[in-house]
Amino acid sequence: MKIQQKLSPFKTAFFIINDILNVIKREFQTMFKDRGVVIMLVLAPLAYPVLYCSLYKNETLIDVPVAAVDCSKSQISRELLRHIDATQSIKISSRYATLADAKQAYNEKKVHGVIYIPADFGKKINSGEQTTVSVYADISSFMYYRIINQDCNSCIQDMSNHIQVERLNASGITGESATILSNPIPYEGIALYNEGAGFASFLMPAILIIILFQTLFLGIGMIAGTSRGENRFHVLVSSSVHRGGTFRVIIGKSICYFLLYASWSFFILMLIPLGFNLPHIGIPFDILMLLIPFLLASIFFSMTVSVFMPHRETGMIIFMFMSLILLFLSGVSWPQSNINGFWKAFAWIFPSTSGVQAYIKINTLGADIHHVSFEYMSLWVQTAIYFATTCWAYFWQIKKSKTKILNPSVI
Amino acid sequence: MSNNLFTAITKTITREVKRMTGRPIYFISTVVIMTFSYVFFLTFFNEGQPAKMPVGMVDLDNSSLSRQFTRNLEVMQHTKIVMRLNSHKEAREEMQRGNIYAFVEIKKNFAKEAISNRRPVITFYVNDAYLIAGSLISKDITYMSAVTSIGMQQKVLRAKGIDERRITGIIQPIVLDTHLIGNPWANYGTYLLNVILPGVLQLMVLMMTVFPIGVEYKERTSREWLKNSNNSMFAALTGKLVPYTFIFTVLGIIGNLLLYNYMKYPMNSAITWMFLATFMLVIATQAIGILFIGITPVLRDGVTFAGLFGMLGVTFAGSTFPIEQMPVGTRIFSNFFPIHHYFDIYVNQALNGVEIHYSYFSFIALLSFLVLPLIVFIRLKKAAFKQNFPIK
Numbered sequence: 001m002k003i004q005q006k007l008s009p010f011k012t013a014f015f016i017i018n019d020i021l022n023v024i025k026r027e028f029q030t031m032f033k034d035r036g037v038v039i040m041l042v043l044a045p046l047a048y049p050v051l052y053c054s055l056y057k058n059e060t061l062i063d064v065p066v067a068a069v070d071c072s073k074s075q076i077s078r079e080l081l082r083h084i085d086a087t088q089s090i091k092i093s094s095r096y097a098t099l100a101d102a103k104q105a106y107n108e109k110k111v112h113g114v115i116y117i118p119a120d121f122g123k124k125i126n127s128g129e130q131t132t133v134s135v136y137a138d139i140s141s142f143m144y145y146r147i148i149n150q151d152c153n154s155c156i157q158d159m160s161n162h163i164q165v166e167r168l169n170a171s172g173i174t175g176e177s178a179t180i181l182s183n184p185i186p187y188e189g190i191a192l193y194n195e196g197a198g199f200a201s202f203l204m205p206a207i208l209i210i211i212l213f214q215t216l217f218l219g220i221g222m223i224a225g226t227s228r229g230e231n232r233f234h235v236l237v238s239s240s241v242h243r244g245g246t247f248r249v250i251i252g253k254s255i256c257y258f259l260l261y262a263s264w265s266f267f268i269l270m271l272i273p274l275g276f277n278l279p280h281i282g283i284p285f286d287i288l289m290l291l292i293p294f295l296l297a298s299i300f301f302s303m304t305v306s307v308f309m310p311h312r313e314t315g316m317i318i319f320m321f322m323s324l325i326l327l328f329l330s331g332v333s334w335p336q337s338n339i340n341g342f343w344k345a346f347a348w349i350f351p352s353t354s355g356v357q358a359y360i361k362i363n364t365l366g367a368d369i370h371h372v373s374f375e376y377m378s379l380w381v382q383t384a385i386y387f388a389t390t391c392w393a394y395f396w397q398i399k400k401s402k403t404k405i406l407n408p409s410v411i
Numbered sequence: 412m413s414n415n416l417f418t419a420i421t422k423t424i425t426r427e428v429k430r431m432t433g434r435p436i437y438f439i440s441t442v443v444i445m446t447f448s449y450v451f452f453l454t455f456f457n458e459g460q461p462a463k464m465p466v467g468m469v470d471l472d473n474s475s476l477s478r479q480f481t482r483n484l485e486v487m488q489h490t491k492i493v494m495r496l497n498s499h500k501e502a503r504e505e506m507q508r509g510n511i512y513a514f515v516e517i518k519k520n521f522a523k524e525a526i527s528n529r530r531p532v533i534t535f536y537v538n539d540a541y542l543i544a545g546s547l548i549s550k551d552i553t554y555m556s557a558v559t560s561i562g563m564q565q566k567v568l569r570a571k572g573i574d575e576r577r578i579t580g581i582i583q584p585i586v587l588d589t590h591l592i593g594n595p596w597a598n599y600g601t602y603l604l605n606v607i608l609p610g611v612l613q614l615m616v617l618m619m620t621v622f623p624i625g626v627e628y629k630e631r632t633s634r635e636w637l638k639n640s641n642n643s644m645f646a647a648l649t650g651k652l653v654p655y656t657f658i659f660t661v662l663g664i665i666g667n668l669l670l671y672n673y674m675k676y677p678m679n680s681a682i683t684w685m686f687l688a689t690f691m692l693v694i695a696t697q698a699i700g701i702l703f704i705g706i707t708p709v710l711r712d713g714v715t716f717a718g719l720f721g722m723l724g725v726t727f728a729g730s731t732f733p734i735e736q737m738p739v740g741t742r743i744f745s746n747f748f749p750i751h752h753y754f755d756i757y758v759n760q761a762l763n764g765v766e767i768h769y770s771y772f773s774f775i776a777l778l779s780f781l782v783l784p785l786i787v788f789i790r791l792k793k794a795a796f797k798q799n800f801p802i803k
Contacts, residue, residue, distance in 0.1 A: 036711040044719075054738065055726060061736050106592070107765045128580045132588050139591045140758040141733045142602055146546060149589050156585050163584040171573055171581070180528050184563040187533040187556030189549055192506070194539035199732050202542035279540070313625075313714045317440050317618045320718045321611050324725065325451060334599070335512065335544040338461040343454070357509060364540040367507035 023252025041219035045264045048211045053276040059198030061147050065093035067102040067111040074122025087151040112138040113148045128167055193365050201279050206332040206356045208268050213352040214323045217302040221315030224306035246394045257299045265291050282363035289369050290358050293379035297351035300386030307393040330356035354378040419640040423650020426639050445662045448611045456600035463491035464544050467502050467514035474522035480559055487551040512544040513537040593677050593762035601676045605757050606730035608666050613696045613750045614721030616659050620700025621717045625710030633795035644792040652697050663689035679764025688756040695749035695780035705787020708794040728754040752776045
């Protein structure tokens with residue numbers, strides 16, 4: 001890596017490269033000397049994904065405790081409760097005589113739902129009438145409600161189908177035609193790409209991209225804030241570095257961040273999904289193709305904003321909460337089609353939005369790079385725009401530092 | 412003595428307020444960020460539930476029955492048919508592009524088979540990688556498919572001369588009647604904002620406890636800070652943090668009012684309990700903030716801890732994925748997050764509307780966080796005098 005630094009008027013190109021290499025070297029040195037930056041740019045991108053994946057390791061809920069109030073006490077009501085108890089997600093943990101008792105248990109958070117079977121349940125089933133089963137579900141988390149409702153529904157549906165055939169038989173419709181009539185137009189719902197409706201498979205891919213973006217953004221902000229705070233002239237780029245010109249500084253720094261984050265991306269976007277069994281049906285080459293503009297856009301975006309960070313802590317304090325906002329803007333939990341125009345435009349400012357969408361489409365849905373051409377082009381457009389703004393911002397900073405050096409009274 | 416303490420605290424408050432007006436970061440990370448969060452989340456989720464999400468239709472039959480099905484599906488709350496496609500492959504690619512969240516496939520001769528009792532199948536594919544969109548649309552299509560099937564049954568049974576009461580008994584012997592406790596409309600905003608907004612609040616409280624204290628050590632003004640409060644660490648900390656307690660409590664209560672009064676989210680007990688919970692969330696979080704900056708009175712480390720802890724708080728509140736279903740260690744760990752107890756109070760009071768005695772434990776838990784600063788009290792005081800920690 002080390003290139004002899006000797007003046008030679010014939011080798012301008014050689015000098016440029018030499019300068020860039022110098023900037024890269026310096027940047028790597030500043031990065032690894034600073035504990036805060038190491039935490040942000042090395043530790044956080046390695047630890048966060050593992051931590052979050054372990055927390056959400058259980059993709060779905062297992063044996064959620066539910067209370068049963070069986071006022072019918074008939075054979076058929078017991079059978080229904082047995083079926084519900086046998087499902088993966090629901091466990092009938094206690095039985096009560098009255099709804100009031102069950103409510104008490106719910107209030108004490110012993111159970112997350114109550115199944116109520118009315119007294120005339122068995123009688124109505126035997127006499128061919130319609131009857132009702134009531135389910136009261138905890139909605140403090142959507143997961144409880146969804147699971148309890150879904151499993152009770154499928155058990156009741158199964159039981160209903162049997163009863164239907166019996167009743168049709170009783171009405172004189174028998175054999176094959178009863179079976180057909182009990183369900184004349186069957187339907188089949190097929191969940192694609194996240195077959196088990198897992199929570200981690202749904203949210204983690206988005207979180208992974210946000211982690212990459214936010215740590216990069218905050219790390220670059222911290223580096224810039226530090227050099228500004230320590231610098232004699234309170235400007236971003238010290239005069240010794242920019243001797244070679246703005247472009248060399250920008251290119252050198254961005255190569256440095258890019259190299260670092262290319263390896264983190266490999267770890268976070270390829271190894272983590274494998275290790276934690278998240279969806280990973282994407283073509284690695286397509287992910288790589290996506291990664292280049294995503295990292296470049298994120299780096300130049302961060303470098304532009306970093307110019308305005310007066311101190312090293314500023315970025316962390318002011319922009320940490322943006323992680324949450326970016327997660328929602330990315331359109332994974334609240335669908336992108338339903339984000340209103342203003343916030344959609346706002347979301348487009350951040351490379352993370354297109355990054356999340358494109359990564360999920362390629363990695364989870366198995367799309368090709370040409371399926372995500374909108375996001376892909378967006379990222380390249382952002383790269384161009386933010387490269388221009390970075391140049392402008394650095395030019396301005398370097399000009400400022402030059403005037404300050406020439407003219408110390410300005411300070 | 413107590414009079415002395417009082418003047419020391421007032422002097423520190425005056426000093427802190429003066430410092431707060433000196434740099435924009437104080438205003439930004441209190442009022443600006445909280446206001447932005449309120450505006451963002453309230454306008455972002457104002458629909459309550461995502462409505463009219465894009466769905467594709469692969470109707471290879473194109474009969475009056477299949478068109479009827481499409482028309483019926485159009486009127487459902489969450490579904491909007493945005494494209495008609497010619498093949499399964501085409502539809503799947505549209506799904507991979509993210510243009511539709513689901514598609515329904517109706518095969519050729521669907522109507523013919525239905526009339527001749529050959530049980531044609533309605534197949535639909537749902538993209539569960541977008542779990543919320545997927546499950547809501549899935550509910551709609553399932554419902555419509557069942558209705559179509561029931562319509563067919565009704566027609567046949569009526570033709571066979573069976574009376575109406577028995578027909579209802581046959582087509583739907585058991586009805587499932589689901590009640591959602593406290594949030595009957597399954598409003599997504601209700602469910603999320605009640606954890607996200609306090610989540611942002613506690614993150615900012617944490618930051619704005621660590622920062623104002625840490626900056627005294629970083630800028631080597633800690634001696635002056637302590638001197639100003641008559642060398643009483645208690646007065647120095649109290650005086651410094653009271654302005655933030657006030658600002659964040661007011662901001663938090665504004666948040667409560669926005670959620671429960673303006674947005675009319677469920678509030679099944681007295682709103683004052685939530686005011687109290689908000690105030691206690693603020694002071695408990697401040698106590699944790701003191702602990703963080705006390706462990707190492709280095710601003711950069713304090714801010715890093717605070718950020719890490721604050722972001723985890725949103726997960727550990729236990730709303731997105733229930734804590735009970737996380738690994739065992741996590742369950743114990745979650746008790747160290749004030750927002751976890753705040754969330755319990757919210758579920759009990761606002762959502763379920765149970766008697767207040769069910770929440771005593773949570774209030775006491777929040778109060779017990781106030782012990783934490785004692786652990787680092789002496790350390791902070793020593794460091795303030797010696798100024799022996801790195802500033803970077």
